[in-house]
Amino acid sequence: MNGHENIVVRVENLDKCYFKRDGASGKMVPFYALRNVSFEVAKGEVLGIIGKNGSGKSTVLKILSGITPPTEGVVEIFGTPSSILDIGTGIHPEISGRENVYLRGQLLGMKKQEVDEVFEELVAFSGVGDFIDTAVKHYSSGMFLRLAFSIIVHLRSDILLLDEVLAVGDASFRRRCVAKINDIVERGCTVVLVSHDMGTVMETCSRVILLDKGRVISIGSQKDVVQNMYMSGSDNRDFKEEEFDTPKLREIQSEDYGYKVERFGLFGIDDLEVTEFESADEVKIRLDYTILKNNVNLAIGISDVMDVRLIDDSPVLKLSKNNRMRNGRYKVTWTIPSGLFNAGTYFIGLYAFDNKLRVLKIYNRVVQFKVTDKSVPKYVQEFQRAAFKVNLRMQIQRLAV
Amino acid sequence: MKLLSLQEMRLRYTKQPDSFSAYLGKVWDYRYMIVVLATRDLKIKYAQTVLGLVWTIIQPLTGLAIFYFFFHFLVAMPKVPECGYAVFAFSGMTAWYFFSYIVYQGSNSLISGQELSQKVYFPRIILPLSKVVVGAVDLTISLCLLMVLMLVMNVKPGWQILLLPGFVAVNATVGLSVAVWLSALTIRYRDLQHIVPYIVNFGIWLTPVFFPTTIVPDKLSWFLYLNPMTGVVEGYRWCLWGYSEFTWLYAFGLILAFLLLIAGTVFFKRQEHHMMDVL
Structure with a gap:
C-alpha cells in the first residue's frame, strides 16, 4: 500500500x-x-x-x-x-x-x-x-x-x-x-x-x-x-x-467513615419498591442514611451497563455551606421524570466523600433497575449518552440524631 | 528536535519469524536491556540482605574449605603443583562456579522471566544473556579472592594474566551455549529442568576442578578434553599462575562451544516466535 x-x-x-x-x-x-x-x-x-x-x-x-x-x-x-x-x-x-x-x-x-x-x-x-x-x-x-x-x-x-x-x-x-x-x-x-x-x-x-x-x-x-x-x-x-453482583445494603455501613445507609432503592408512586418500570412512569429514588461523623456525605450516580456515568447528584449541592457536612439523619428523594430513560438496564451507585470532595469509598451498582419502553419500537430507540444534563428534582429532609 | 522519517522506524509483524541476521540486529538494538535486567537482578539479590556482599564471599570460601579438607587434608591429592592445593582448587572452582551460575540461572531464565516477557517486548535471548552479566559480577569477586589467596600463598602471576579476559569469554560462551539450548527446550519440555542439577553436580567431576589432569591415565585424558570446560579450567590456571603449558586443546573447547551456541541461538529463535503462546 x-x-x-x-x-x-x-x-x-x-x-x-x-x-x-x-x-x-x-x-x-x-x-x-x-x-x-x-x-x-x-x-x-x-x-x-x-x-x-x-x-x-x-x-x-x-x-x-x-x-x-x-x-x-x-x-x-x-x-x-x-x-x-x-x-x-x-x-x-x-x-x-x-x-x-x-x-x-x-x-x-x-x-x-x-x-x-x-x-x-x-x-x-x-x-x-x-x-x-x-x-x-x-x-x-x-x-x-x-x-x-x-x-x-x-x-x-x-x-x-x-x-x-x-x-x-x-x-x-x-x-x-x-x-x-x-x-x-x-x-x-x-x-x-x-x-x-x-x-x-x-x-x-x-x-x-x-x-x-x-x-x-x-x-x-x-x-x-x-x-x-x-x-x-x-x-x-x-x-x-448479564447478571451483576451488587453490594448488599447492609454492607454500606462504614464505621470508619461514619455513615449508615438505611434505605436505598427505587420506589413507584404507590411507595412500593420497584426494580423495573416503564419509561413513561415517574419513579423516585430514595436514600435514607445517617451521618455519624461530621465532614462526610454521600452522593449517588446512575450509570448504564457499560459503567458510563449518566447522572450524579448529592444532597450537599442543595444544602447551604454550613449545613453541608453536619451529622444527622437524612431522607433524600430524587424524582426520575417520565420518559427520561430509554429501555435498558441501569445501575445506581453510592459514593462517600469528605469535605474536600475527596472520594472515600465507592459502591458501584448497588441498585439495579430495568427500564422498558412499550411506546417506541426497538429499532428507533434513540441513542442516549453522557450528554444527559438533567437535574433530578431532589428533596432533602434532615433530622437531628 | 531530531527528525526521523517514519519509514526508517518501521516495525513489521507477520507470521514469518525474523531472519537470523535481523534477529541478531534486534539483540544488538536491545543490548541495553541486558544491563537493565542484570542491574535489576543484582539489586533484588542484595536488597534486604543484611550481609549483602559478604554472602558472595562466604559461599566460595566455604566451598574451598570443604574441598580443601577432603582432598588435601583427608585424602592427599597427588601431583598438585607447587602453588599449593588451595590456589589450584580455587582457580578451578572460580571458572566452574561461573559456568554453573550461567547454566542454572540461564536455563531457567525464560520461565522465571515470563511475568516480564509476557508484558514487555525484547528478544528473549536477552534473558539468558543478562544472567551472564550477573554471573560475571560474582566471578569478579571470586577472582579478587583468588588474587588475595595467591598473595598469601606467595604465588606470582605471569604476563599470561593479560589473556584472562579471553578465557573468561570462553567460559561464558560454554555456559551460555548450554543455557540457550536448555532454556529453549524447557519451554516445551518442562522436565528438562531436572537435567540441570545433573550437568552441574556431576559435570564438576568430569572437569579437572579438584584434580590435576596428570592423574588421569594418558589413554583417557583425551576424553577429558571433550568437555569444553576442561580447557577453560586449565586455561584459567595457565594464565593466572602459569600452570602447565599452553595447548591448542583449549581452543577445541572454544570451537565446540561456539558451534553449540550458534546452533542454540538458531533453535532458540525458532522457539521464541511462538514462545508466548506456549509458556
Whole structure:
C-alpha cells in the first residue's frame, strides 16, 4: 500500500489462532481469538478498543507490541511504540521507588538520561513524595498505582499502547491521568488503548473499535460505535442481559467513615419498591442514611451497563455551606421524570466523600433497575449518552440524631 | 528536535519469524536491556540482605574449605603443583562456579522471566544473556579472592594474566551455549529442568576442578578434553599462575562451544516466535 502519510499503525487482515484442548474429545482444536481484523491509526489519534472479556481486545495489543506473532495478516508500526500491557510489570517490591522508576523506565525503552530529565516531574505527579526512597513493598496500593502510572505517562514515545491501565486509582488521580494523556496526544503522540471501562473510552478516545468474538463489529466515532453496540440485536444482547453482583445494603455501613445507609432503592408512586418500570412512569429514588461523623456525605450516580456515568447528584449541592457536612439523619428523594430513560438496564451507585470532595469509598451498582419502553419500537430507540444534563428534582429532609 | 522519517522506524509483524541476521540486529538494538535486567537482578539479590556482599564471599570460601579438607587434608591429592592445593582448587572452582551460575540461572531464565516477557517486548535471548552479566559480577569477586589467596600463598602471576579476559569469554560462551539450548527446550519440555542439577553436580567431576589432569591415565585424558570446560579450567590456571603449558586443546573447547551456541541461538529463535503462546 502506498500508505497515507499520517498512518502510524496499520493492521491488515489479522488472524490469531490458539489451540485449546477440547473437553469431550481431548484433541487440540483451533480457536480464533482474532478474525480478519483490519484498522489504521493516524498520528495524534486516540483509538479505543472495546469489547467484552474474551473479545480479543488484549490480543490485538499483544500483537501490536510484538509479544506474540499473528497467525495471518500484517501489522506495521511507524515510530517507536511503548506498550504497557500491565501497570506494574517489572516493579519489584523489595527495591526503592527511585530504583524502580529507573528500572521500569528503562524496561519500557527509556534511556537513563531521559529518566533523569523527567524524574522530578514524575515524582511530583505521583505524589509519593518522601517515600520515593522507601522500598515499594511499604507503599499503600494507591501509592503503588500512582507511581506506576506516573512512569507510564512520562514515557517519551511516539505510540503508546495501553491495556486497561487507565482503569486504576482513585477518581481524582484518574482524571489527572486522562488530562495528562490528552497532553501527550497534543504533543503528537498516538495512543491505542484497550478498555472495558466505557467511561475512560468516552473521556479519551477520538475513535473506537468494537470487537466481539475476535471480529470487528463496528469502527468509527465513539458515538456511532456505542450506538451500534446498544442497538445491535442478537450479538450484543448479553451485554444487557448479564447478571451483576451488587453490594448488599447492609454492607454500606462504614464505621470508619461514619455513615449508615438505611434505605436505598427505587420506589413507584404507590411507595412500593420497584426494580423495573416503564419509561413513561415517574419513579423516585430514595436514600435514607445517617451521618455519624461530621465532614462526610454521600452522593449517588446512575450509570448504564457499560459503567458510563449518566447522572450524579448529592444532597450537599442543595444544602447551604454550613449545613453541608453536619451529622444527622437524612431522607433524600430524587424524582426520575417520565420518559427520561430509554429501555435498558441501569445501575445506581453510592459514593462517600469528605469535605474536600475527596472520594472515600465507592459502591458501584448497588441498585439495579430495568427500564422498558412499550411506546417506541426497538429499532428507533434513540441513542442516549453522557450528554444527559438533567437535574433530578431532589428533596432533602434532615433530622437531628 | 531530531527528525526521523517514519519509514526508517518501521516495525513489521507477520507470521514469518525474523531472519537470523535481523534477529541478531534486534539483540544488538536491545543490548541495553541486558544491563537493565542484570542491574535489576543484582539489586533484588542484595536488597534486604543484611550481609549483602559478604554472602558472595562466604559461599566460595566455604566451598574451598570443604574441598580443601577432603582432598588435601583427608585424602592427599597427588601431583598438585607447587602453588599449593588451595590456589589450584580455587582457580578451578572460580571458572566452574561461573559456568554453573550461567547454566542454572540461564536455563531457567525464560520461565522465571515470563511475568516480564509476557508484558514487555525484547528478544528473549536477552534473558539468558543478562544472567551472564550477573554471573560475571560474582566471578569478579571470586577472582579478587583468588588474587588475595595467591598473595598469601606467595604465588606470582605471569604476563599470561593479560589473556584472562579471553578465557573468561570462553567460559561464558560454554555456559551460555548450554543455557540457550536448555532454556529453549524447557519451554516445551518442562522436565528438562531436572537435567540441570545433573550437568552441574556431576559435570564438576568430569572437569579437572579438584584434580590435576596428570592423574588421569594418558589413554583417557583425551576424553577429558571433550568437555569444553576442561580447557577453560586449565586455561584459567595457565594464565593466572602459569600452570602447565599452553595447548591448542583449549581452543577445541572454544570451537565446540561456539558451534553449540550458534546452533542454540538458531533453535532458540525458532522457539521464541511462538514462545508466548506456549509458556
